[in-house]
Amino acid sequence: MPELPEVETTRRGIEPHLVGQIINSIQVRQPKLRWPVPDCLQTLCGQKILKVTRRAKYLLIDTNAGSALVHLGMSGSLRLVEHDEPPAFHDHVDMVLDQKTLRFTDPRRFGCWLYVEPNQTHSLLEKLGPEPLTEAFEAVGFYTQLRKTTRGIKQAIMDNHIVVGVGNIYANEALFLSGIHPLRQANRISKPRVEKLCNAIKTVLGKAIQQGGTTLKDFVGGDGQPGYFQQQLAVYGRAGQPCLKCQTTLKEVRVGGRSTVYCHQCQR
DNA sequence: AAAGACACCTGGGAGC
DNA sequence: TGCTCCCAGGTGTCTT
Numbered sequence: 001m002p003e004l005p006e007v008e009t010t011r012r013g014i015e016p017h018l019v020g021q022i023i024n025s026i027q028v029r030q031p032k033l034r035w036p037v038p039d040c041l042q043t044l045c046g047q048k049i050l051k052v053t054r055r056a057k058y059l060l061i062d063t064n065a066g067s068a069l070v071h072l073g074m075s076g077s078l079r080l081v082e083h084d085e086p087p088a089f090h091d092h093v094d095m096v097l098d099q100k101t102l103r104f105t106d107p108r109r110f111g112c113w114l115y116v117e118p119n120q121t122h123s124l125l126e127k128l129g130p131e132p133l134t135e136a137f138e139a140v141g142f143y144t145q146l147r148k149t150t151r152g153i154k155q156a157i158m159d160n161h162i163v164v165g166v167g168n169i170y171a172n173e174a175l176f177l178s179g180i181h182p183l184r185q186a187n188r189i190s191k192p193r194v195e196k197l198c199n200a201i202k203t204v205l206g207k208a209i210q211q212g213g214t215t216l217k218d219f220v221g222g223d224g225q226p227g228y229f230q231q232q233l234a235v236y237g238r239a240g241q242p243c244l245k246c247q248t249t250l251k252e253v254r255v256g257g258r259s260t261v262y263c264h265q266c267q268r
Numbered sequence: 269a270a271a272g273a274c275a276c277c278t279g280g281g282a283g284c
Numbered sequence: 285t286g287c288t289c290c291c292a293g294g295t296g297t298c299t300t
Binding site: 073075158167 | 291292293296
């Protein structure tokens with residue numbers, strides 16, 4: 001579920017229900033997430049939520065007494081439920097607000113709930129590269145970064161030091177859109193093609209956010225309408241099927257253990 | 269300093 | 285029907 005568009009969609013979905021609300025309690029049923037949920041998270045109880053922001057795939061729920069730093073991992077989701085809705089097996093954390101309860105579900109427990117002190121940054125956020133949908137991510141800087149590595153381009157764009165938020169699905173899609181072979185050495189791609197890739201990343205992620213997070217299966221917020229996960233992925237999950245541009249059969253290889261699908265005709 | 273392997277977990281589907 | 289194996293949207297940390 002959660003690639004950057006899903007995280008941003010989650011943020012937009014929960015924010016209106018969170019801002020201005022008081023955190024009445026935080027119930028941790030399963031503290032063993034990616035890292036143990038720290039006791040100091042309780043510092044936030046009694047505080048008013050000021051805003052909900054996102055950095056890479058991390059969500060920050062800000063108060064005057066610090067922030068909750070939440071990551072959805074591979075299988076996490078956040079949604080708003082009524083106070084009396086009984087928790088299911090994988091509902092590990094509840095943030096009880098005035099009107100509703102923000103509930104964190106995560107079967108694989110790769111997600112996290114951490115505490116950040118006021119006016120501090122967390123070490124997890126320190127070494128992150130630029131946000132792909134901002135001007136901080138642009139072709140010149142991107143090209144400079146790519147010149148420094150001989151890795152395949154797919155691995156490079158999935159590296160958080162180079163650009164954040166490009167997960168496996170959208171890495172595949174952006175490379176198809178820009179006509180670049182996923183295994184091509186990052187430092188051997190011409191400037192114009194890097195520019196094209198830069199734009200493709202922005203386009204793919206931006207479109208996915210517009211659609212409400214393409215791969216999301218369950219939504220957050222009261223108005224969780226189904227249907228946005230049935231979308232048009234050009235290559236991901238389509239190995240063996242014809243390329244949408246040239247009908248060549250799409251190939252699949254494993255890159256760093258991740259499924260990688262591409263058209264060997266369109267992508268060079 | 270950079271790149272690859274490994275780690276953390278559960279659930280679902282394929283294959284036998 | 286039931287067991288085993290493999291795969292899945294992430295990413296920090298350890299090992300070369």
